Amino acid sequence: MFFRENGQFKSTYRADMQLLPIAQDRYFVLALVAFAFFAVPLLVSDYLYLSIINPFLILTLAAIGLNLLVGYCGQISIGHAAFMAWGAYAAYNLVQRVPMLNFLVVLVLAGLVAALVGMFFGIPSLRIKGLYLAVATLAAQFFTDWIFARVKWFTNYSSSGSVSTAPVQIFGWTIGTPRDKYLFVLGVVIVFTLVARNLVRGHLGRAWMATRDMDVAAEVIGIRPVYAKLTAFGVSSFYCGVAGALWGFFHLGSWEPLAFNLNLSFDLLFMIIIGGMGSILGSYLGAAFIVALPIALNQIPEKLGVPLSTAMASNVEFMIFGSLIVLFLVLEPHGLARLWAIGKEKLRLWPFPH
Amino acid sequence: MASLPVQALPASKRLDEPPPAHTRIGPVILSVANISLDFGGVRAISDVSFDVREHEVLAIIGPNGAGKSSMLNVINGVYHAQQGRIRFKDREFAAMQPHRAAAMGIARTFQNLALFKGMSVLDNIMTGRNMKMRTGILAQALRVGPAEREEMRHREVVEHIIDFLEIQAYRKTPVGRLAYGLQKRVDLGRALALEPEVLLLDEPMAGMNVEEKQDMCRFILDVNEQYGTTIVLIEHDMGVVMDISDRIVVLDYGRKIGDGTPGEVRGNRAVIDAYLGATH
Ligand SMILES: Nc1ncnc2c1ncn2[C@@H]1O[C@H](COP(=O)(O)OP(=O)(O)OP(=O)(O)O)[C@@H](O)[C@H]1O
Ligand SMILES: [Mg+2]
Secondary structure, eight states: OOOOOTTOOOOSHHHHTSSSOSHHHHHHHHHHHHIIIIIHHHHOOHHHIIIIIHHHHHHHHHHHHHHIIIIITOOOOSOTHHHHHHHHHHHHHHHHHOTTSOHHHHHHHHHHHHHHHHHHHHGGGGTOOHHHHHHHHHHHHHHHHHHHHHOGGGGTTOTTSOEEOOOEEETTEEEOSHHHHHHHHHHHHHHHHHHHHHHHHSHHHHHHHHHHHOHHHHHHTTOOHHHHHHHHHHHHHHHHHHHHHHIIIIIISEEOGGGGSHHHHHHHHHHHHHHOTTOHHHHHHHHHHHHHHHHHHHHHHHHTTOOOOHHHHHHHHHHHHHHHHHHHHHHOTTHHHHHHHHHHHHHHHTTOOO | OOOOOOTTSOGGGGOSSOOOHHHHOOSEEEEEEEEEEEETTEEEEEEEEEEEETTOEEEEEOSTTSSHHHHHHHHTTSSOOSEEEEEETTEEESSOOHHHHHHHTEEEOOSSOOOOTTSBHHHHHHHTTGGGOOOOHHHHHHTOHHHHHHHHHHHHHHHHHHHHTTOGGGTTSBGGGSOHHHHHHHHHHHHHTTOOSEEEEESTTTTOOHHHHHHHHHHHHHHHHHHOOEEEEEOOOHHHHHHHOSEEEEEETTEEEEEEOHHHHHHOHHHIIIIIHHHO
16 A cells, blocks of 8 residues: 555564565455455445446456466467366356265365366366467366257256356355345455465465566576476466356356356456456456456546447447557556555655655 | 575584685585487587586586586486486486475576566565475365464565565565566575575576676575585686686587696686687
């Protein structure tokens, strides 16, 4: 936040290595979390949960996952919705076939299934980079689309190919209302945000970033590329698997095989490009942006008395996305998160810029 | 000089005064034998052999394109030679692997900076400790006790290196923002973080002014004297080379044309013609 950290000197390495070394940042984040848990439920309508807040939180989780791979480890993937699909279908099948499992366990197992599939599709990254790897990850997308449309076992032989879920129960709490879903998803996303922060601050995160920045030098100081890349694919897909399960159970409720198609993969990529590569905060900002923009385009002109037709709104949306992505790629590859950091830096020195 | 991360070294290596060269230098620790390396028809190294002795400073010199960098790349496994063998600490390899070289105690710096641009000075050097860090993914994810303690232990070693290289002020600076000479120091720091037995330095002083060169020489000699680290160094500045090396290997067009003490190499006819002669 816009504070000055004057006078906060670190006298131990532990203090210097905290999650948020500046005290005001800590208070701000704690206040924000308290606000999200206690104030938001008093203020927000069901419509807002369903159309903005819940999808925003779940997509944030997926964006963090993709960012760990692309932003932190430097490996491209344009098929990441596929791993969301694996998580969603794994959770669906576990709930159907092993009903006594706690849903938290289901979430973790769904993440693990996605992680395994992700690591498998990450194997090409050991030999190829850039565009070629992008094409290889596209294979994950098409294979996944195909398998869930064709192999009936995954959809429990439902005649339409689509699956539907009943409200989840955890420890006697039925997560039925939009507000309940919000609170549960919020808890999950906060935990996984902390985990992601911990991972990127630890030696695994450094191995990823080293591989991203200079792979030969990383190898020469003893970081095995196999280890760095496959753990990145695994952890990243784990996140997307959990996000996919949440998306299925708490956002869609019921879905058809193409719910996790290439469009969703691209949306995830747009989120991290606009929000900021290699930034957890950026994953939040990017997801918020992508979720909010279509709705803003719908509502703002209407409020101003010049309503856009649906077709027009979606065209404008594409134009805005397209130009923003080009702008960010060219001018600020670190996205909104970097703009935020620059603003913070400026305000920290204000009013004496030197 | 600052205190150093020397817990692992025997007391005899912690002497403040360097012993004279003839007692300091030990038996052969690394030798390359009959190495030949081709790049699709271009012969970068042909049939080169030499030994490196424990605790010595060995310089590799030669004109541009002589194959010096390629030689270092063969030693730590970035390139695989078509012929020849590498012997390190009584184990013989036809081809080294980079992470195996690192695990066995060979570290290196790069001719063209190869720092991790998106990371701070501290993180760059911490990465040099990665190989020694063992906590699993789950412990790191939850940052439970062992992960935190391991991180702190290694942070301490890295802080010693930062003190030693006199870059305390830049600890949290992204390396890309540092001046060139400082980046070279970070590169050295990252290699030192491995606590290597053999340190391969590819033109550590290229592009530096006289003062920066002096600092770098001091760091290299201090490392050599205090840790007993064996140094293999590529350098174009003849003054520096004659000053700090115990022995010199001369390459020209991929062949070895000289090998001996600075005095011997200076008097070697072939060397004078091929290399010194050309530049003086
Ligand atoms: N990766 C590579 N692919 C193709 N050719 C290479 C490669 N690396 C080196 N070479 C060639 O091998 C020869 C030796 O190169 P090397 O970099 O080892 O020379 P050097 O002695 O380090 O020169 P300098 O003093 O300019 O650094 C040169 O002809 C170079 O073009
Ligand atoms: Mg070279």
